[in-house]
Amino acid sequence: MNIHKIxxxxxxxxxxxxxxxxxxxLAHTDLVSSMPADTAQLETSPEKLVLNFSEPVRLMxxxxxxxxxxxxxxxxxxxxxxxxxxxxxxxxxxxxQYTVTWVILGSDGHRMEGSxxxxxxxxxxxxxPSSAEDHSAHQH
Numbered sequence: 001m002n003i004h005k006i007x008x009x010x011x012x013x014x015x016x017x018x019x020x021x022x023x024x025x026l027a028h029t030d031l032v033s034s035m036p037a038d039t040a041q042l043e044t045s046p047e048k049l050v051l052n053f054s055e056p057v058r059l060m061x062x063x064x065x066x067x068x069x070x071x072x073x074x075x076x077x078x079x080x081x082x083x084x085x086x087x088x089x090x091x092x093x094x095x096x097q098y099t100v101t102w103v104i105l106g107s108d109g110h111r112m113e114g115s116x117x118x119x120x121x122x123x124x125x126x127x128x129p130s131s132a133e134d135h136s137a138h139q140h
Contacts, residue, residue: 029055029104029106030054035048036118038116039117040118046093046118046120048089053086056084057105057106058078058081059076060103060105061101061103061113062100062101062103064100066094066096072090073091074088096119097117099117100117101113101114101115
């Protein structure tokens with residue numbers, strides 16, 4: 001067998017393998033929906049906070065902060081369970097804008113965080129909307 005054909009075959013295989021691996025490495029988990037939804041304006045306080053991700057993840061941190069900067073106590077404790085849907089009870093919220101921030105670990109150990117906002121009360125003005133897919137703090 002010709003040595004050039006062997007080298008070319010191995011080169012093609014390695015290029016294909018590296019291409020596949022880089023595609024997998026670039027794939028990341030998205031927050032596909034939430035309740036309340038990003039930029040939602042609710043008349044009354046939600047009973048729960050629901051985060052739906054595109055694949056099972058470990059929810060490591062969730063914070064709910066009112067427009068005045070006060071953090072709402074959710075009683076969240078991280079655990080080792082990886083699921084797509086995470087639900088948290090929410091205490092009664094007063095009229096304000098709220099920001100939810102979250103930190104997750106994907107099945108590959110990839111740490112991601114994001115945020116979204118919503119308002120409670122009809123008289124509350126909308127603030128600048130944030131993206132449900134805010135992955136500005138990806139850590140590889």
